[in-house]
Amino acid sequence: MDLTEADPRLPAVSVTLPRLGFLILVLATWTSPTHADGVAVDPYPELTTVPYFLSPGHRNITTSIGQTAYLHCRVALLGDKAQVSWIRKRDLHVLSSGMVVFASDQRFQVIHPEKSENWTLQIxxxxxxxxxxYECQVNTAPKLSMSYILNVVESRSIILGPEYVKAGSTINLTCIINQVNMPGKVSM
Incomplete structure (x- = not known):
């Protein structure tokens, strides 16, 4: 239907309703850019009044058995009513809500410095x-969530050197570790 049919006093307009709907759809898509990892980016964060995720950094974390793992979730404009929660996806166990930890396993803790945007799950x-x-969630409507993958691996090392040595001899030992770029210490 042409808009001029409704009232002959209106100037002639050639825009039809379906085209207008297409234009709105194109504009809405254009103003919602995302990072390469699919996280929405607010082009005007200073105008936003609802919580949103800041650049998450690493979301695929690898650590060795016995080390401490840190999953960093950053949420801006959380306000007084919204809460950040950590969920373990395998069994849908709610590990925390705000600073309250529901895991009976004392190894799990939430680190959140006062007035900070950081909500870190420490294991x-x-x-x-x-x-x-693991999923970082914000209880907004609709719910915001961001997934993190934790890989815990077993580090192994081999020490190469002579099997027997004479007292007072100089020896050379070589330590070969199978995990590259892992946090932690090598001590002898």
Missing amino acids: KYAQLRDSGV
């Missing part, structure tokens, strides 16, 4: 069973 003494997907 001490990581075990192979801790590997999997």
Whole structure:
């Protein structure tokens, strides 16, 4: 239907309603850019009044058995009513809501400095069973969520050197570690 048919006093307009709907759809799509990892980017964050995720950094974390794993979730404009929660996807266990930790396992803790946008899930003494997907959620309507993958691996090392040595001899030992770029210490 042409808009001029409704009232002959209106100037002639050639825009039809379906085209207008298409234009709105194109504009809405154009103003919602995303990072390469699919996280929405607010082009005008200073105008936003609802919580949103800041650039998450690493979302695929690898640690060794026995080390401490850190999953960093950054949420801006959380306000007084919204809460950040951590969920373990394997069993849909709610690990925390705000600073309250529901996990009976004392290795799980939430680190949130006062007035900070950082909500870090800390898992001490990581075990192979801790590997999997964890989700940082904000209880807005609709719910905001961001997934993190934790890989807990077993580090192994081999020490090469002579089997027997004479007292007072100089020896050369070589330590070969199978995990590259892992946090932690090598001590002898």
